[in-house]
Amino acid sequence: MQSPPFDSAATQQAPEALRFEYVPRPGLFKITLINLVLNILTLSIYRFWGKTNVRKHIWSCIHINGEPLEYTGTAMELFKGFLFVFGLFIMPLVIINALLKLNYGNQSPIVFATNSLFGLFVYVMYGYAIYKARKYQLTRTLWRGIRGNLVGSAMTYSITYFGALLAKGASLGWATPVMNTVLHEQITNDMRFGDAAFKFKGRAGPLYPTYALCWFLVGVLSIFFIAWGVSLVAGNFEGLFEKTPSQKETLGILYGLAIIVLVVVVYFLLSPVVWSIYIAKEMRTFANYTRFDGAQFKLNATAGSIIWLTIGNVLILVFTLTFGWPFVQQRTFRYMAQRLELEGAIDIDRIQQSQAAIPTRGEGLADAFDVSAW
Amino acid sequence: MIETLATYFDGQSARNRTVHLRDDGDALSFSGPETPKTIWNIRGLHPIDAPTKGQPYRLTHDAKPGARLIITDEAFIQNLISHSNHLRGGYSMRDIANIFGWTVGGLGVCAALTYLAMWILPDRVAHVLPQSWREKTGTEMETTLSGGAKRCQTPAGEHALGTIVAALAEGTPSLPAVSIHVYDMPLVNAFAVSGGKIIVTRGLLDKAETAEEFTGVLAHEMGHVWHFHPEAQIVRLGGMEVLSSIFTGTNGGNATTNVAMLATVLRSSRAAEAEADQFANEALINAKIDPKGLRSFFEKIMKMEKDQGSNGAMLGEIGSIFSTHPGTEDRIKNIQLLPSGVVAKPVLTDQEWQALKKMCG
Structure with missing residues (x-):
């Protein structure tokens, strides 16, 4: 084979913009299966090896300007x-x-x-x-x-x-x-x-309007559901004294169930959905406040995408009895890699290994x- | 000899350097405009990931662990791994030995700790615990076990109890000091708790037909006191809780370990029962009290077990110290009677026995 000639331009690099990318690779499913089996066989001592393999895989899928991250732990x-x-x-x-x-x-x-x-x-x-x-x-x-x-x-x-x-x-x-x-x-x-250092600078002030919106929204929703629950009970209260003890007991169970359903709906469904608006705002804001070597981060986080990410993750964990966590981690890192941008050019060649x-x-x-x- | 262009990161700077890479069979050599000629022997090479088609292949070397050599030339990669098997990636024998070694070692340590906490330590610790601790714990246990039931005390009854203890002590001078408390509880039971306390229920007094039967049971409980069984059991339970927290990483353990631990406790208490039986039997013979009383009481317990056994009430209403232990039949068989020629002495007069039985009214 003939030796290819050097492209001398390739070694002279100007400051460049950084692009984040998630480049999927096969193999995570196999890692997950091996984790499942070996975790059981070793009474969970394997978890350290399992975690490491999952990170090696996911890190290597995150590319910055075509060069993957590497997990060396x-x-x-x-x-x-x-x-x-x-x-x-x-x-x-x-x-x-x-x-x-x-x-x-x-x-x-x-x-x-x-x-x-x-x-x-x-x-x-x-x-x-x-x-x-x-x-x-x-x-x-x-x-x-x-x-x-x-x-x-x-x-x-x-x-x-x-x-x-x-x-x-x-x-x-x-x-x-x-x-x-x-x-x-x-x-x-x-x-x-x-x-090279990361720099974070910014005030919390701009987060407050969104925070207030979510806080009051959750408050109003809670009050609405409590009022609705109370009216439901009160509506059936008439004639309660004429009912037989067993009827009263059935009603009691029904009300108990209704209250549990209400709590679940408000705290595990409505509240996280509302708060996603704030979380997205916070993530976007914090990215904007963060600079690296003169370039500024930008994160395209939206409430809708966070809700979707969370629902998917919860479903994966529930249906795999938590053994699917590598896919949850993959989805989360992919979300960040696909939505994170760095605006401005960086002189990468200048960055030296730290002795810390x-x-x-x-x-x-x-x-x-x-x-x-x- | 096969050559290609590759990318090199020296681990000191983020600058990517293009190098001219050559596979010499036993080493890779490379150099470039900013990279002096470097030779990496094949043996010291490590793949960062297993080679995947269409993906750059990344290598590092023992001589410079922070450096990375990135190869994209598919033919070069194939040739390289074809003559160096260890560059294919995946688990090495060392990884497997590590996981296996730590697992087996960990299980070994768990087993050794369990053995220590269940069988070795409780007995040793029980013998060196301070008397003040024994008494304090015994009082707490008595309060818990009696569950607010009324304590029965009549002068005649106390006298009868004292007579039984004195009769036993005559045969066995080293008999441990005990205090016997009778409680107005319907279940048929007697417990020895820490600090030499013995708790007897009205149910037991009702069930016992002769003073000899009752004395047999008391001698059995004194056997527990003599061997420090209640104290050992407390230490064992404490040790179990520690182990179960450690093994499962939770506070208080999970269902599986708790069942396993309960089984261990039951096993250990079977051994304790046998020891107490033996002590009782010897004490009765030494005091010339007829061991048939102990035997007939066991037979009564066996009958109660049979009656309740069909409802699986081994740990149910009888709740008897005896019922937790299998092989009541074996225990009956193991009871030695008085040697021939020895005449049994009555423990109590009929009047004393009746006074004892009526302690709770």
């Missing part, structure tokens, strides 16, 4: 993370709890207080788990040989996260746009690709708390 790193958290937190907690129960009895206030403290610990460390998991995944994500990172403090993020939880609760949700902006700003400003430290094990706490990095 290994199952052993996840397994070590699990063992670390298990040995350092879970096992001691369980043993302490059992000893206290043994000594003071199940109903003792000391046992209750200790359990509450453990619960508080989980909430305080929630943000830590998210931050560390995302840091692990970023440092295991390679594009053109360069890896990402999070260079800030996980504990600072965790404290902010906990504060945000309290503020959201105390304000009946109204602190959500502000707190989400603060959290997003913190973690995005810590994000690196090689030695990278973790040697990953996601132990996230695995224990069952939280996702994204």
